[in-house]
Amino acid sequence: MDASAAKLLGAGLSMGLGAVGPGIGLGFLIGKALEAIARQPEVSGDVRTNMFIGIGVTEAVALYAFVVALILIFVAK
Amino acid sequence: MAEVAPGQGSTAVVERRRSKLRRVWIGVVLVALVALLFLPGGAKETFEVSQEFTLHPIVKLPKVGPVDLSITKAVIYLWITVGVLAVIALVVNRSLKAQPGRFQYAIEFLYELAHDGIAGSVMKSGCDTWFPYIGSVFFFVLTANLIGLIPLPFGEHGQLAFYAATGNLNVTVVLALFTFLFTQYAGVHNKGPLAYVRSWMPKGAPPFLREFIFVIHIVSEVFRVVSLSVRLFANMVAGHAILAVFFAMALIFQNYAIAVVLQGGSVIIFLFEIFVAVIQAFIFAILSAVYIGGALEQEH
Numbered sequence: 183m184d185a186s187a188a189k190l191l192g193a194g195l196s197m198g199l200g201a202v203g204p205g206i207g208l209g210f211l212i213g214k215a216l217e218a219i220a221r222q223p224e225v226s227g228d229v230r231t232n233m234f235i236g237i238g239v240t241e242a243v244a245l246y247a248f249v250v251a252l253i254l255i256f257v258a259k
Numbered sequence: 260m261a262e263v264a265p266g267q268g269s270t271a272v273v274e275r276r277r278s279k280l281r282r283v284w285i286g287v288v289l290v291a292l293v294a295l296l297f298l299p300g301g302a303k304e305t306f307e308v309s310q311e312f313t314l315h316p317i318v319k320l321p322k323v324g325p326v327d328l329s330i331t332k333a334v335i336y337l338w339i340t341v342g343v344l345a346v347i348a349l350v351v352n353r354s355l356k357a358q359p360g361r362f363q364y365a366i367e368f369l370y371e372l373a374h375d376g377i378a379g380s381v382m383k384s385g386c387d388t389w390f391p392y393i394g395s396v397f398f399f400v401l402t403a404n405l406i407g408l409i410p411l412p413f414g415e416h417g418q419l420a421f422y423a424a425t426g427n428l429n430v431t432v433v434l435a436l437f438t439f440l441f442t443q444y445a446g447v448h449n450k451g452p453l454a455y456v457r458s459w460m461p462k463g464a465p466p467f468l469r470e471f472i473f474v475i476h477i478v479s480e481v482f483r484v485v486s487l488s489v490r491l492f493a494n495m496v497a498g499h500a501i502l503a504v505f506f507a508m509a510l511i512f513q514n515y516a517i518a519v520v521l522q523g524g525s526v527i528i529f530l531f532e533i534f535v536a537v538i539q540a541f542i543f544a545i546l547s548a549v550y551i552g553g554a555l556e557q558e559h
Binding site: 231234237238241245246252256 | 309376380381486489490493494496497538541542545546549
């Protein structure tokens with residue numbers, strides 16, 4: 183396997199595997215938030231704000247994988 | 260139908276004529292799609308996603324040291340963002356009415372969201388002190404993200420292209436550094452430098468654990484800059500890359516039919532990108548507020 187093929191393979195793998203964890207995490211996070219809102223609709227505003235903060239933090243992990251993929255494709259020699 | 264409207268007979272005729280017209284239209288579209296399937300390929304051009312993000316100098320300026328001062332589309336998008344924000348602020352400020360119109364109501368809604376929803380909801384004290392920064396970050400990122408979704412003629416050869424000011428790591432790192440600096444300033448200003456640094460160590464912890472947590476806190480404090488900037492940057496770049504790929508389907512598949520069908524997908528992606536633009540501005544502002552608020556009342 184030559185270097186460019188390995189580079190592309192690594193980029194695809196990093197993005198794909200890097201999306202698994204945040205995907206599971208986001209599922210848990212939003213599911214629990216919806217559960218909380220369904221149980222106590224009167225605090226839905228607070229729950230939603232905190233949910234978005236959590237989404238931002240969780241999603242960042244997937245985006246690191248994306249940046250690594252970009253680096254592998256465009257920067258790595 | 261209990262009541263018979265006076266002009267009902269004629270509307271029924273119009274309705275029938277319309278449905279006939281609709282059937283004709285659907286037939287034309289279907290025939291066109293089938294015809295497209297047998298057309299020989301799209302334009303014979305290659306498509307490279309990374310071209311969308313390379314910065315070509317539009318106005319060439321000399322280098323000063325290591326810094327290239329040429330005006331690229333990133334600079335122009337920043338200017339446009341600042342200009343739009345300034346014009347909106349001036350127009351709204353000049354024409355404030357007690358009975359708000361549609362435009363003023365929208366701006367007031369966004370202001371209230373920034374004030375009560377973002378700064379007020381996560382900062383216990385110091386909301387009024389720090390709202391100017393949080394609010395301007397929110398409006399700047401929101402405007403930059405949304406302008407990034409409007410095709411403007413700043414492509415390589417002056418063609419219409421997408422680019423976002425926040426899709427550039429330099430811009431987002433500067434914004435994140437501002438948040439970092441203001442966080443430290445807020446802590447030092449509120450508690451005094453020594454008490455602020457001491458507040459990074461939990462009081463009741465055993466000796467070695469305390470230093471360990473201190474180091475971890477410093478690392479996390481620095482890493483916040485990375486996560487804050489990379490999150491916004493990667494979101495905008497990923498969104499624009501997906502949009503570019505979907506819009507260039509005709510070039511990638513070399514077939515018109517697939518391209519026409521997948522344009523529907525590009526519309527959905529575009530709507531999702533509008534959502535992402537708003538959410539990312541919200542998240543950037545609210546995380547800035549959380550960090551600054553945390554420095555204000557940090558008691559481990």
